Amino acid sequence: MATDAVLSDTVAKPDHIPESLVFDFDMYRDPALVANPHERIMDIHRNAPPIFWTPRNNGHWVLFGHQANFEAARDVETFSNEIYPREQMDAIFGELEKELGRIPMAVPINLDPPDHTKYRQPLQRVFSPKVIEGLRESIRELARKLISQFADKGECELMNALSEPLPVQVFLKMLGLPLERLAEYRKLTREHLDAIGSSNPMDSLTSMQDVAAAMRPTILARKDNPQDDIISMLWEVEIDGQPITLEDQENYGVLLFIAGLDTVMQGIGHGVRHLAMDQALQAKLRVAPELIKDATEELLRRYTFTIPPRR
Structure with missing residues (x-):
């Protein structure tokens, strides 16, 4: 902004x-x-x-x-994740949807227990350590490919050259969304994040509808023709003993879409900016590369980029 x-x-x-x-x-x-x-x-x-x-x-x-x-x-009894009390939220969305059509909700971040737990468990399965470990080499290979495009030049515009294409391509592949629509998806993400700070709350709701609409063809295609991706895996889970619905998929999709197409990119950008401004730390990590893992954890902690609002 x-x-x-x-x-x-x-x-x-x-x-x-x-x-x-x-x-x-x-x-x-x-x-x-x-x-x-x-x-x-x-x-x-x-x-x-x-x-x-x-x-x-x-x-x-x-x-x-x-x-x-x-x-x-x-303290979820005092400080709620829910933007409004559940009954009030259902009433508000019920009226709005008469005019706007269905409005997806980013779950589980806007829910309190026990609903939060119920909707979080399916995500724990698709983001298990085993699943993520299986992506390690393909992520490294993509990183090498992107870095090789500017390594000989000795410089680059980091966000466009690495911080955006690396996590966004990884995420789109994980989710099962087509890479050729990357620019369109990034535009939707920027519009949604701008809408969060808008003085008109309707902007945020309609931006979530736009994200869901962009994902819907892939979500529906994976139901009948599953692939090796997160959307396909989610079609196989149950929520509270019931098969997952299209509405559930879109709720998950809005959350994962925004998280995958923005937050990791920002984390890389902030972390590398810190390294660029701290020559002593750069030198220390070159001499002792075994410290890189700990440095990465500390950079993620220092440059967290999410704000947990509560009501």
Whole structure:
């Protein structure tokens, strides 16, 4: 998102919130956060309360400390994954779908236990360590191929040359989506991520419909003609003792589509940027390549790029 993006409107502070706990922060459009996320986070750490209320994006609380986030993420009775209470969500979607048609939901991330567990278990099967280990050599071969295209030049524009094509091609192959539609799928992903920060909540819902529509022909084709891919594997699972439905497949598809076509790409970009700015770490890893695995884990931890909202 551009650094000159317009901040969201502010809302009035509720009377029960003391002024000492108010800090003006727009999590989607804050210019300093977009320009240099970690520098801005450290600035907030120094100047804001560890738990504060911001008047942006309709007003909400931000839990800034590790302990607060740790506890909130595990207290599903108090802090729900569901955007609205289930009955309210069903009523809202029921009315919207009369006009828009079916709206897929990204599951299981927007569910609380026990539903979260019920929908997560099928994904644990298709993303098991054994399945992923079987992809190791093909991923390495693709990485070598992409790197060989710019290695002799001594430089590249990393995101276009490696960070995007590597995970996106791997993901499309895993899911069973056609590689020739890669540019179209990436465009849909960018539109969806932009819609999340839109002032119009309908933008996000219609973008999920667009993603589901783009995947639907492949999903339907795999039901009758299974291949060696995740969509085919999901057609074989049961949810709560019942065969998986097209609606279930589209719900999973929206989640996997956005995750596969954006998050890994961003992780590679942030990690390599860190290495580019830390010459000493580069030298250390060249001398002791056995440390690369640990360095990778730490870079993923430091540059996490998902925000866990709770209601």
